[in-house]
Amino acid sequence: MNLSSFWERSTPRTVRLEDPKVVAALAELGVQRESHTSLAELTSLGIGGTTDLLRTCRHEAIPDLLRLLDAHGVPHRFLGGGSNLLVRDGELPWVVLQLVSPEPDVVLEGNLAHVDAAADLGRTVTYCAKHDLGGMEGLIGVPGTVGGALRMNAGAYGMQIGAYVREVKLYRVATRKIETLRGHQISFEYRHTSFAPDDMMLAVILELPSKPYKEILQGIRICNEKRRSSQPLGQKSAGCIFKNPPGASAGRMIDELGLKGLRVGDAQVSDRHANFFINTGRASASDMLALIADVRERVTKAFDVVLECEVVVWNG
Ligand SMILES: Cc1cc2nc3c(=O)[nH]c(=O)nc-3n(C[C@H](O)[C@H](O)[C@H](O)COP(=O)(O)OP(=O)(O)OC[C@H]3O[C@@H](n4cnc5c(N)ncnc54)[C@H](O)[C@@H]3O)c2cc1C
Numbered sequence: 633m634n635l636s637s638f639w640e641r642s643t644p645r646t647v648r649l650e651d652p653k654v655v656a657a658l659a660e661l662g663v664q665r666e667s668h669t670s671l672a673e674l675t676s677l678g679i680g681g682t683t684d685l686l687r688t689c690r691h692e693a694i695p696d697l698l699r700l701l702d703a704h705g706v707p708h709r710f711l712g713g714g715s716n717l718l719v720r721d722g723e724l725p726w727v728v729l730q731l732v733s734p735e736p737d738v739v740l741e742g743n744l745a746h747v748d749a750a751a752d753l754g755r756t757v758t759y760c761a762k763h764d765l766g767g768m769e770g771l772i773g774v775p776g777t778v779g780g781a782l783r784m785n786a787g788a789y790g791m792q793i794g795a796y797v798r799e800v801k802l803y804r805v806a807t808r809k810i811e812t813l814r815g816h817q818i819s820f821e822y823r824h825t826s827f828a829p830d831d832m833m834l835a836v837i838l839e840l841p842s843k844p845y846k847e848i849l850q851g852i853r854i855c856n857e858k859r860r861s862s863q864p865l866g867q868k869s870a871g872c873i874f875k876n877p878p879g880a881s882a883g884r885m886i887d888e889l890g891l892k893g894l895r896v897g898d899a900q901v902s903d904r905h906a907n908f909f910i911n912t913g914r915a916s917a918s919d920m921l922a923l924i925a926d927v928r929e930r931v932t933k934a935f936d937v938v939l940e941c942e943v944v945v946w947n948g
Contacts, residue, residue: 649684649706649727657700658686661693664732671719671728674711676775678868678911679920680719680946685711689732689750691810691834694803701727709946710832712780713752716870719946720917731779731834740765743840744798749779749833753786761852766843767796769851773859774871779833784944785820789855794820798839805830823875823942864904868911873924874939882939883907885931896923921947 649655649665658665664687671680686708688697701708707726711717731750738759739746745760753776757768770789774781778793785794797815804811805828819826827833859865874882886892886906894901895912897919902908909923928939 649704654700654704658697661688661697661700662690663688663693663697669728671711671714671717671724674728674730675714675717675719675870676868677718677870677915677920679721679915679917680717681722681724681917683724684727685730686727687730687732689734689748691731691801691803694832694834695808695810697729698803699808710779710783712749712783713776715774715776716780716784716942716944717946718870718917718920718943720948724946725948729832731777743842745838745840746835747778747838748835749777749782751778752776753778753781757852760838760840761845761848764842764845764848765840766848766851767791767840768793768838769848770855772852772855773865778836782833782836783825783827784823785825787823789858792820792822793838794818794825796838796840798837800833800837801835802827803832803834804828810834862905864902864908864910867902867908869902869908870943872907872942873909874907874928875942877937877939880935880937881907882931885935885937885939886927889930889934891927891930894923894927896920896926899923901927917947921945 666685668682669685670682672678709726709728711728711730733748733750737748737751738756740763743765745765747756753771753774756778757772770791771786771793774786774788781793782800785792787793799815800813800818802811802813876882883906886901891901892903892906898911898913898915899919900910900912902910909920932938
């Protein structure tokens with residue numbers, strides 16, 4: 633099939649992903665389609681409606697895939713490990729794209745780690761550690777993928793992944809091409825990066841300092857212990873709901889207002905860490921959003937600070 637002429641002939645909005653021609657085009661691109669997938673099952677909060685999930689490990693297929701979706705007026709979102717997402721309820725008005733890890737997903741070359749964006753972050757940290765490459769100890773216990781960590785500039789205990797980025801391979805929405813950006817071309821700030829919202833991370837080269845495994849392991853143990861003693865691990869959460877405002881701690885402000893345990897339906901401010909909001913059972917996105925709005929309003933009234941969400945909300 634000639635994909636270009638097929639796209640040009642198609643009428644946006646009328647063709648759905650179930651259309652046999654679209655299904656055939658997806659198969660030709662090596663993209664797997666899972667229909668009516670529940671995002672509640674793919675996110676650490678356990679909240680979210682249903683949509684079609686498109687999965688591939690073929691980076692080179694991404695530009696054609698996005699062109700195909702555009703041509704049919706099908707909006708999309710990128711899903712990593714789903715550990716920093718609050719997804720709306722019901723039938724979702726966009727499809728979800730997810731990269732699948734190739735084998736191997738981490739290749740080491742001296743101090744450089746070539747990592748696929750779909751690689752699990754924790755496994756990447758431990759794999760590098762076992763080969764005497766450190767620096768990322770603080771990221772142990774941060775769930776999700778390396779692509780999600782890059783997009784969020786994930787960090788903890790004084791470090792952030794951006795500090796180790798030598799280059800990123802990504803699909804850039806501005807040029808509609810796969811490109812490589814050097815570390816100095818990207819700005820990494822506190823849970824914020826200069827990537828465009830629709831850029832898709834595909835792979836990264838991390839440059840890591842050499843350290844003996846034993847020393848790295850010691851750092852990992854300390855970070856694990858800090859998490860265990862302060863976070864509601866084992867409960868459904870997305871980590872911190874709010875970013876810390878400059879010079880302050882969102883968790884401390886919420887705690888000072890006595891809001892631990894506050895709930896809307898099954899959405900609850902954790903008893904253990906006031907900036908972790910948990911799904912204690914069957915919380916809906918509406919419950920969680922109402923809890924976020926309530927806490928934000930109380931903090932604004934008390935401290936004259938408007939808290940910004942760290943969790944990415946897919947509510948549109
Ligand atoms: C228990 C717990 C503890 C946590 N602790 C921390 C912590 O200490 N520090 C911290 O920074 N975070 C923490 N988090 C939040 C979360 O784990 C991180 O933000 C993580 O890096 C998100 O990665 P992910 O793959 O799950 O991304 P997702 O949740 O799937 O996506 C997050 C955002 O990244 C985008 N995205 C994902 N993959 C790609 C891609 N390949 N290309 C383009 N965009 C993409 C998504 O579209 C979305 O906008 C914690 C979460 C939990 C549940």
